[in-house]
Amino acid sequence: MSRTEIKELGEFGLIHHLTKNIELQNASSIVGVGDDAAVIDHFGKQTVVTTDMLIEGVHFDLAYTPLKHLGYKSVVVNLSDIYAMNAAPTQITLSIGVSSRFSVEALDEFYEGVYAACEEYGVDLIGGDTCSSQKGFIISVTALGEAIADKVVLRSTAQKGDLICVSGDLGAAYIGLLFLEREKKIYLESPQVQPDLENESYVIGRLLKPRARKDIQEFLDDSAIVPTSMMDISDGLSSELLHICSKSGVGCLIYEEKLPIAEASKNAAYKFQIDPTACALSGGEDYELLFTIRQEDYEKITLNEQISVIGYVTEAEKGATLLTKGGNSYTITAQGWNAFKP
Amino acid sequence: MSRTEIKELGEFGLIHHLTKNIELQNASSIVGVGDDAAVIDHFGKQTVVTTDMLIEGVHFDLAYTPLKHLGYKSVVVNLSDIYAMNAAPTQITLSIGVSSRFSVEALDEFYEGVYAACEEYGVDLIGGDTCSSQKGFIISVTALGEAIADKVVLRSTAQKGDLICVSGDLGAAYIGLLFLEREKKIYLESPQVQPDLENESYVIGRLLKPRARKDIQEFLDDSAIVPTSMMDISDGLSSELLHICSKSGVGCLIYEEKLPIAEASKNAAYKFQIDPTACALSGGEDYELLFTIRQEDYEKITLNEQISVIGYVTEAEKGATLLTKGGNSYTITAQGWNAFKP
Numbered sequence: 069m070s071r072t073e074i075k076e077l078g079e080f081g082l083i084h085h086l087t088k089n090i091e092l093q094n095a096s097s098i099v100g101v102g103d104d105a106a107v108i109d110h111f112g113k114q115t116v117v118t119t120d121m122l123i124e125g126v127h128f129d130l131a132y133t134p135l136k137h138l139g140y141k142s143v144v145v146n147l148s149d150i151y152a153m154n155a156a157p158t159q160i161t162l163s164i165g166v167s168s169r170f171s172v173e174a175l176d177e178f179y180e181g182v183y184a185a186c187e188e189y190g191v192d193l194i195g196g197d198t199c200s201s202q203k204g205f206i207i208s209v210t211a212l213g214e215a216i217a218d219k220v221v222l223r224s225t226a227q228k229g230d231l232i233c234v235s236g237d238l239g240a241a242y243i244g245l246l247f248l249e250r251e252k253k254i255y256l257e258s259p260q261v262q263p264d265l266e267n268e269s270y271v272i273g274r275l276l277k278p279r280a281r282k283d284i285q286e287f288l289d290d291s292a293i294v295p296t297s298m299m300d301i302s303d304g305l306s307s308e309l310l311h312i313c314s315k316s317g318v319g320c321l322i323y324e325e326k327l328p329i330a331e332a333s334k335n336a337a338y339k340f341q342i343d344p345t346a347c348a349l350s351g352g353e354d355y356e357l358l359f360t361i362r363q364e365d366y367e368k369i370t371l372n373e374q375i376s377v378i379g380y381v382t383e384a385e386k387g388a389t390l391l392t393k394g395g396n397s398y399t400i401t402a403q404g405w406n407a408f409k410p
Numbered sequence: 411m412s413r414t415e416i417k418e419l420g421e422f423g424l425i426h427h428l429t430k431n432i433e434l435q436n437a438s439s440i441v442g443v444g445d446d447a448a449v450i451d452h453f454g455k456q457t458v459v460t461t462d463m464l465i466e467g468v469h470f471d472l473a474y475t476p477l478k479h480l481g482y483k484s485v486v487v488n489l490s491d492i493y494a495m496n497a498a499p500t501q502i503t504l505s506i507g508v509s510s511r512f513s514v515e516a517l518d519e520f521y522e523g524v525y526a527a528c529e530e531y532g533v534d535l536i537g538g539d540t541c542s543s544q545k546g547f548i549i550s551v552t553a554l555g556e557a558i559a560d561k562v563v564l565r566s567t568a569q570k571g572d573l574i575c576v577s578g579d580l581g582a583a584y585i586g587l588l589f590l591e592r593e594k595k596i597y598l599e600s601p602q603v604q605p606d607l608e609n610e611s612y613v614i615g616r617l618l619k620p621r622a623r624k625d626i627q628e629f630l631d632d633s634a635i636v637p638t639s640m641m642d643i644s645d646g647l648s649s650e651l652l653h654i655c656s657k658s659g660v661g662c663l664i665y666e667e668k669l670p671i672a673e674a675s676k677n678a679a680y681k682f683q684i685d686p687t688a689c690a691l692s693g694g695e696d697y698e699l700l701f702t703i704r705q706e707d708y709e710k711i712t713l714n715e716q717i718s719v720i721g722y723v724t725e726a727e728k729g730a731t732l733l734t735k736g737g738n739s740y741t742i743t744a745q746g747w748n749a750f751k752p
Contacts, residue, residue, distance in 0.1 A: 070515070071513045071514075071515060072513060072514040072515065073510075073513065073514070076514075077514060085514065089525075110452030110455060110457065113452060115452065115457055115554075117501070117503060117536060117537055117552075117554065118503075118537060119503040119505050119537055119538055119539055119550070119552060120505070120539050121505040121506075121507055121539045121541050121548070121550055123507050123541060123542075123543050123544065123548070124544070125544045126507070126541060126542055126543065126544060127541070159459070161459060161460075161461040161552055163461050163462070163463040163550055164463075165463055165465050165468070165548065168415070171413045171414060171415065172413075172414040172415070172418075172419060173412065173413060173414065183431075194459060195459055195460060195461055196461055197461055197462050197463045197550075199463050199465060199468060199469070200465075200468055201465050201468065201548075202465065202466075202467045202468060202545065202546060203544065203545050203546075204544060204545075206463070206465070206507065206543075206548055208461070208463055208505055208539075208550035210459075210461060210503055210552040212457075212459065
């Protein structure tokens with residue numbers, strides 16, 4: 069019998085492999101596997117469903133992640149997927165598996181963060197499962213949201229000529245991770261050394277307490293802009309751009325100088341002698357929205373300082389290209405986070 | 411700082427502890443934490459949501475659980491919760507965490523079982539997450555279903571005088587587990603001994619390939635019977651009876667002689683010198699439906715041989731009582747499966 073290693077397929081290859089034969093059976097299943105969330109029809113109003121699993125040692129390190137932040141983030145990363153469908157989150161379910169290492173007080177802290185996120189975003193925790201694990205902390209969240217049927221935005225509908233937009237700024241969460249990993253290493257080697265993270269609160273905050281862009285989804289709605297495609301940036305801008313290009317059958321041209329990068333991120337990146345642009349392109353966990361709009365919506369978009377136009381959609385043959393500040397063209401490749409990388 | 415061990419609270423105590431302060435925020439959140447599934451309103455038709463996490467070494471042992479059966483069962487146990495709401499399942503999401511110990515072929519087998527269950531019950535797999543785990547196999551399924559608003563059946567609405575019914579037969583899955591655990595022990599001690607399970611295919615099948623009682627939910631619907639309360643039996647009949655009693659503020663009287671136990675289960679139990687009644691009361695994972703009906707529905711219920719009337723609902727003061735074949739009364743206590751028992 070042959071044996072194929074999961075890492076040979078990679079995360080998306082594996083998902084494709086496992087789900088490629090699905091045929092939806094119910095008329096109410098409008099969108100299934102393959103986008104940020106699934107869509108279920110309910111007489112005009114549609115329910116949007118998404119789910120994420122977070123595993124200790126794989127997705128988070130409790131050496132530097134406060135449990136309250138972890139609870140908050142576990143919810144927010146799912147809500148981000150709902151907003152990325154141009155929907156409003158309404159409910160979540162939460163399942164956790166915990167080993168005897170964790171006390172009730174520890175779980176209280178975790179749930180404090182969960183409930184803080186629920187309150188901030190107006191969602192209800194409506195179910196879940198609580199069980200013991202043999203090792204570590206395991207979290208699974210499913211989020212549901214509501215959308216108007218003809219306003220749901222997929223990844224597969226970008227059109228040549230559309231403008232490519234991102235919300236907020238990029239790369240900070242990855243640089244925050246580098247700082248925390250460095251401090252952990254120092255601590256393990258010399259426990260008496262106090263961590264010095266005070267000047268890096270911006271990048272660290274972006275990693276530990278990300279926000280879902282409810283404000284952007286509401287702005288688009290209020291401005292009567294329906295993006296032609298949208299997804300959230302969890303694995304890195306490059307990776308997500310390639311998703312939209314391949315799903316929509318288009319190419320893209322991105323201008324390096326247009327990439328929104330916070331001053332704090334640039335300064336922090338230089339301390340690690342890494343290129344802020346590389347962080348913006350390949351760093352994951354920013355949870356900003358990446359979306360495309362029709363050119364005629366450009367004027368409306370400029371009213372929101374939290375949105376940057378970074379390029380435009382081209383025909384598929386042109387590929388995905390980055391035009392650098394120096395005038396060079398590079399082909400964009402996915403170097404974002406891969407769940408099955410060794 | 412004080413430290414409370416999770417096992418001090420137990421599973422349900424912990425869930426209560428973690429969720430007791432929830433206030434639902436959305437008008438569409440009809441039922442939240444505390445029943446088999448959550449209910450979300452959608453203009454008359456309601457969406458029912460439930461979720462379960464299964465962890466290797468805690469919920470299943472791959473030494474004697476074929477991956478295909480595991481995939482099938484992971485779906486079915488969630489669908490069982492949907493039927494227990496008197497709803498019809500329509501969609502699931504599935505997240506898995508797997509270590510490098512598992513190959514793609516192994517996951518294929520698992521998904522074969524998942525898809526077999528989806529096809530058999532007519533549900534769509536509409537999303538999920540696939541990630542690596544540090545250790546073992548982790549499964550999280552969320553199931554969605556549809557119900558007519560005024561036909562959703564909760565655990566909290568049993569009334570004094572109602573008849574208590576169960577579907578199918580009880581205790582078999584637990585006895586099947588005993589056999590498999592015994593064979594595993596023999597195998598570990600003497601790998602050359604071939605397992606002899608042929609005569610126990612009924613009880614082992616009940617453990618490894620449970621069914622969700624779609625047929626019972628459809629029979630109730632076709633017969634215009636709306637149970638006054640209902641839940642599925644995953645932790646054992648005693649435990650579930652006590653849930654219905656405490657949630658509904660009632661007591662119950664159960665007749666030992668009415669408990670449905672298959673001949674194969676009785677014979678298998680005697681081989682272990684254990685009481686089949688104890689297995690029926692405390693053995694988990696049968697996934698039968700436990701429900702209460704109005705007395706006037708009794709005639710209709712007798713038309714279905716798969717349904718047994720095992721007792722009736724009393725006032726709360728009478729407690730939960732088992733009347734034995736010998737004429738003795740025992741107070742029913744929960745000895746079902748507890749996720750946090752050491």
